[in-house]
Amino acid sequence: MAVNLRPNLRQIATELGLSVTTVSRALKDGPEVHPDTIKRVKAVANAAGYVPNFHGRALRTGLTQALTAILPMETRDYLSDIAKLPLIEGLTLAAREHGYSLSIYSTTPEEDPQENLSRLIHAGGADGIVITRMVSEDSRIPFLLGRSIPFIAFGRSGGALDYAFVDVDNEGIAFQAVNMLLERGCRRIALQLLTREDQYSTVRMAGYAKAMTGAGLSIDPQLIGHEDFTMEASERWVTRLLDLPEPPTGLVCANELGLLGALSAARRKSLTVGRDFHIVVRDSTHMCRYLSAPLIAHTVDMVAVGRSLVEGLVRQIERPDAPHMQLVVDGKVEFIANA
Amino acid sequence: MAVNLRPNLRQIATELGLSVTTVSRALKDGPEVHPDTIKRVKAVANAAGYVPNFHGRALRTGLTQALTAILPMETRDYLSDIAKLPLIEGLTLAAREHGYSLSIYSTTPEEDPQENLSRLIHAGGADGIVITRMVSEDSRIPFLLGRSIPFIAFGRSGGALDYAFVDVDNEGIAFQAVNMLLERGCRRIALQLLTREDQYSTVRMAGYAKAMTGAGLSIDPQLIGHEDFTMEASERWVTRLLDLPEPPTGLVCANELGLLGALSAARRKSLTVGRDFHIVVRDSTHMCRYLSAPLIAHTVDMVAVGRSLVEGLVRQIERPDAPHMQLVVDGKVEFIANA
DNA sequence: TTCCGAAATCGTAACGTTACGATTGATAGA
DNA sequence: TCTATCAATCGTAACGTTACGATTTCGGAA
Numbered sequence: 001m002a003v004n005l006r007p008n009l010r011q012i013a014t015e016l017g018l019s020v021t022t023v024s025r026a027l028k029d030g031p032e033v034h035p036d037t038i039k040r041v042k043a044v045a046n047a048a049g050y051v052p053n054f055h056g057r058a059l060r061t062g063l064t065q066a067l068t069a070i071l072p073m074e075t076r077d078y079l080s081d082i083a084k085l086p087l088i089e090g091l092t093l094a095a096r097e098h099g100y101s102l103s104i105y106s107t108t109p110e111e112d113p114q115e116n117l118s119r120l121i122h123a124g125g126a127d128g129i130v131i132t133r134m135v136s137e138d139s140r141i142p143f144l145l146g147r148s149i150p151f152i153a154f155g156r157s158g159g160a161l162d163y164a165f166v167d168v169d170n171e172g173i174a175f176q177a178v179n180m181l182l183e184r185g186c187r188r189i190a191l192q193l194l195t196r197e198d199q200y201s202t203v204r205m206a207g208y209a210k211a212m213t214g215a216g217l218s219i220d221p222q223l224i225g226h227e228d229f230t231m232e233a234s235e236r237w238v239t240r241l242l243d244l245p246e247p248p249t250g251l252v253c254a255n256e257l258g259l260l261g262a263l264s265a266a267r268r269k270s271l272t273v274g275r276d277f278h279i280v281v282r283d284s285t286h287m288c289r290y291l292s293a294p295l296i297a298h299t300v301d302m303v304a305v306g307r308s309l310v311e312g313l314v315r316q317i318e319r320p321d322a323p324h325m326q327l328v329v330d331g332k333v334e335f336i337a338n339a
Numbered sequence: 340m341a342v343n344l345r346p347n348l349r350q351i352a353t354e355l356g357l358s359v360t361t362v363s364r365a366l367k368d369g370p371e372v373h374p375d376t377i378k379r380v381k382a383v384a385n386a387a388g389y390v391p392n393f394h395g396r397a398l399r400t401g402l403t404q405a406l407t408a409i410l411p412m413e414t415r416d417y418l419s420d421i422a423k424l425p426l427i428e429g430l431t432l433a434a435r436e437h438g439y440s441l442s443i444y445s446t447t448p449e450e451d452p453q454e455n456l457s458r459l460i461h462a463g464g465a466d467g468i469v470i471t472r473m474v475s476e477d478s479r480i481p482f483l484l485g486r487s488i489p490f491i492a493f494g495r496s497g498g499a500l501d502y503a504f505v506d507v508d509n510e511g512i513a514f515q516a517v518n519m520l521l522e523r524g525c526r527r528i529a530l531q532l533l534t535r536e537d538q539y540s541t542v543r544m545a546g547y548a549k550a551m552t553g554a555g556l557s558i559d560p561q562l563i564g565h566e567d568f569t570m571e572a573s574e575r576w577v578t579r580l581l582d583l584p585e586p587p588t589g590l591v592c593a594n595e596l597g598l599l600g601a602l603s604a605a606r607r608k609s610l611t612v613g614r615d616f617h618i619v620v621r622d623s624t625h626m627c628r629y630l631s632a633p634l635i636a637h638t639v640d641m642v643a644v645g646r647s648l649v650e651g652l653v654r655q656i657e658r659p660d661a662p663h664m665q666l667v668v669d670g671k672v673e674f675i676a677n678a
Numbered sequence: 679t680t681c682c683g684a685a686a687t688c689g690t691a692a693c694g695t696t697a698c699g700a701t702t703g704a705t706a707g708a
Numbered sequence: 709t710c711t712a713t714c715a716a717t718c719g720t721a722a723c724g725t726t727a728c729g730a731t732t733t734c735g736g737a738a
Contacts, residue, residue: 006461008724019688024726034686051461055403056724058394059693066442073428082421082624089412092445101464103405103442106431122345122390124694125440230629257629260599285421287596292571347694358718363696373716395694398723463724 007048008056016044027052058124066101067091067313068126070116072133073106083284083302087154090306091130098314100127114143121149128313130154134165136199152313152325154305164316164324166308170200173298173331174207177252177280180296180333182215184278186250190223190241192234192258201226208252229254234261242269242277253281263293280333288336298333305329346387347395355383366391397463405440406430406652407465409455411472412445422623422641426493429645430469437653439466453482460488467652469493473504475538491652491664493644494538503655503663505647509539512637512670513546516591516619519635519672521554523617525589529562529580531573531597540565547591568593573600581608581616592620602632619672627675637672644668 013023018041026033026041027050033041058064069091071084088104095102103126107116117140120126127150131140134155141163144151152164174191181189191208193201205224212219222244225237234253238261241248253259259281263273271277274294281288283297312325352362357380365372365380366389372380397403408430410423427443434441442465446455456479459465466489470479473494480502483490491503513530520528530547532540544563551558561583564576573592577600580587592598598620602612610616613633620627622636651664 006463009726010724020724021689021726021728022687025687028726032686037686049457049461051458053398053461053724054463055394055397056693057726059392059398059695059723060725060727062693064394068440071431073432081424085420085424088427088443089445092410092443093412093447096445101407101442101444103440104427104431105440106428106435108432118388119390122388124345124393232629232631235631257626289569292574348696349694359694360696360719361717364717367696371716376716392694395723396696398693398725399695399697401723 006053007045007050008053009050012041012045012048012050015048016041062124063317064124064127065099066103066126067095067128067130067310068103068105068120069130069309070105070107070113070132072109083300086284086302087306090303090308091310092306093303094307094310098310100310100314102310113140117144117149121147128152128317130309130313150313150316150320152309152316154309162324164312164326166305166312166325166327166329168300168305169328169330171203171207171210172328173282173300173333174204174252175211176207176331176333177296177298178208178211178250180335181250181252181278181280182211184250186248186278187217188220188223188246188248189217189250189252190225190238190248191252192225192227192229192237192254192262194226194228194254204252223248225254229258229261231257231261231264234258235264236261238262238265239268242266242271249276250278251280253279255282256285256287259287259295263291288338292338294338295336296333297336298331300329300331345392346384346389347392348389351380351384351387351389354387355379401463402656403463403466404438405442405465406434406467406469406649407442407444407459408469408648409444409446409452409471411448422639425623425641426645429642429647430649431645432642433646433649437649439649439653441649452479456483456488457486460486467491467656469648469652489652489655489659491648491655493648501663503651503665505644505651505664505666505668507639507644508667508669510542510546510549511667512621512639512672513543513591514550515546515670515672516635516637517547517550517589519619519674520589520591520617521550523589525587525617526556527559527562527585527587528556528589528591529564529577529587530591531564531568531576531593531601532566533593534565534567543591562587564593568597568600570596570600570603573597574603575600577601577604578607581605581610588615589617590619592618594621595624595626598626598634602630627677631677633677634675635672636675637670639668639670 009020009023013020022033022037023041026038027045029038092102107113117129129149129151131151132154134153134157136158138157141157141161145161145163152166154166156165156167178189193204209219223241227233227237234257238251242265251262253262259279262279266273266277273279278296280296280298283299288295288297308327315322315325348359348362352359361372361376362380365377366384368377431441446452456468459468468488468490470490471493473492473496475497477496480496480500484500484502491505493505495504495506517528532543548558562580566572566576573596577590581604590601592601598618601618605612605616612618617635619635619637622638627634627636647666654661654664
């Protein structure tokens with residue numbers, strides 16, 4: 001018996017002596033169909049390996065059951081972009097669970113973002129869009145809102161518009177990080193920032209300042225580092241700090257490379273990390289688990305962020321009148337003993 | 340004037356007083372249409388922002404202009420999975436350039452791989468599939484070949500079947516790596532392998548052995564490390580090697596963590612890396628650029644691998660009789676001075 | 679027996695596109 | 709003038725699905 005590779009509704013209908021309509025309804029448990037018929041139809045459909053054709057359905061209903069995530073890709077430096085991997089994981093897994101497929105649309109910095117968005121939707125490529133790498137007063141937001149295209153943003157843009165987003169509470173994380181150091185008796189706390197990514201630097205600085213002044217401590221500009229830190233640059237910077245008359249006993253690193261440099265500097269000064277010198281680091285890579293020093297890691301569950309984005313987008317597609325998801329995700333700050 | 344958001348062929352046809360057929364043909368430069376008509380049609384279509392509807396076309400032609408990459412996702416350890424990021428970048432960019440969209444389909448280890456493949460194709464979700472994480476005698480290959488479903492594999496499976504693949508020449512890279520160390524005067528060369536990923540370990544060992552015996556050197560099992568190396572484990576292992584009566588002067592690391600451990604061990608022994616002790620490392624992260632020691636990095640251009648996969652897949656879809664792409668990609672082994 | 683209403687099933691049309699054969703109109707040769 | 713030929717355009721059908729209204733069937737009440 002030849003197995004038909006792509007059975008359609010009509011084949012199943014004729015095999016059962018039913019109409020296409022009834023089969024279609026039976027497969028989605030329509031109340032008009034006799035329960036016994038539903039059973040028979042489903043049995044045959046399963047046996048034949050029937051899968052509803054995506055495009056036939058999309059053409060009829062106007063819905064594609066597909067989501068598209070627009071991710072800027074830049075070859076430059078994958079280590080600092082590593083959080084994208086769990087994000088993609090969360091997006092794809094959650095999309096599947098909701099019955100959607102997920103396309104990734106890579107953009108290069110030169111392209112016109114709106115042109116892409118527009119083509120994508122007109123071609124019927126997606127029911128909804130995830131946009132990332134928000135800038136302040138992002139023009140894509142009014143553009144998409146104006147066209148009633150379902151979307152959700154990873155990150156917030158300024159402005160008063162009401163739209164769906166999921167964002168990471170970077171200010172809160174910095175606040176928590178400094179508080180952890182304060183609990184450990186640190187009074188002079190250094191903060192390592194980046195120059196390029198202004199947004200992050202600004203909000204981290206805000207969290208730092210809030211925690212410091214909250215504890216009645218003043219902010220020493222000497223202890224704030226603005227630089228495009230490589231491992232080596234970080235080592236130099238931390239070494240200089242440790243040479244100060246009143247050296248810091250706590251440090252909030254910018255990223256993994258900053259951490260490696262700081263560890264190196266501390267070792268040269270014969271400081272015991274976790275006792276004489278406390279370090280907090282953002283750890284997207286789980287690298288902390290593999291290091292030997294006790295550290296304070298702050299992690300953001302990017303898989304969960306990806307899942308939430310899909311959740312919020314699907315809700316908007318399926319129930320357009322529901323309020324927009326506006327979620328600010330806390331990070332987890334935890335002590336990694338590395339005994 | 341109200342701008343219609345999703346103009347279709349019929350609207351353009353009536354606006355021009357032409358038939359839908361002629362407009363359709365004009366837009367793809369059909370030879371039956373008068374050149375002037377083609378111009379007129381294109382002008383109106385552009386002005387209206389016409390984009391052909393994906394699903395209408397797919398339903399008619401059976402082709403979806405979509406590719407799907409099946410990527411296993413495992414939350415465990417993103418650092419060792421980081422090469423996936425440039426791979427995804429290459430896949431998505433090349434897909435766009437060929438006029439295809441790219442969906443990512445995440446699988447978890449528990450799922451039946453064939454079940455997924457079959458559903459995907461039956462539903463009309465993709466014209467072709469990229470499969471990854473090949474195992475020896477991979478059952479997906481005969482499955483897909485038997486159903487004439489276009490696919491390409493990242494990696495090779497054993498067996499005599501003829502199918503399209505792109506693979507990285509890990510054996511050649513190991514061979515090259517050892518030769519670089521030999522050129523620098525190393526005679527005792529250590530090789531750090533992993534236990535888990537047998538495939539890689541086996542082929543790297545082969546390249547190592549070929550280079551060593553080629554230089555008339557014997558292989559000392561003491562210098563071969565099989566372990567699930569963390570940074571700490573690597574530091575311990577390298578320290579033990581350096582304590583041997585005849586310590587190695589060259590090392591091929593398993594990965595970035597192995598490198599960090601090795602650097603640490605060398606520093607403790609007061610060895611100068613790049614002079615007393617030479618290290619080769621696989622560098623997917625460009626981490627080497629940020630370190631201070633002179634290193635030999637072997638890199639594989641994963642963006643190019645992703646592009647080649649798409650290239651090979653698209654060729655198979657569009658010209659089914661063309662020979663399968665069977666590409667083995669060389670890595671680049673280069674000295675990073677880090678002056 | 680006849681009729682009513684509900685339950686179950688059926689038929690038609692439409693989504694937007696393209697393939698294919700049919701039709702129109704013009705030109706040129708007999 | 710008639711016809712063959714060719715270029716240009718048109719009309720119809722079909723891809724697989726679902727929405728919606730029409731139709732059939734059957735049990736029970738009048």
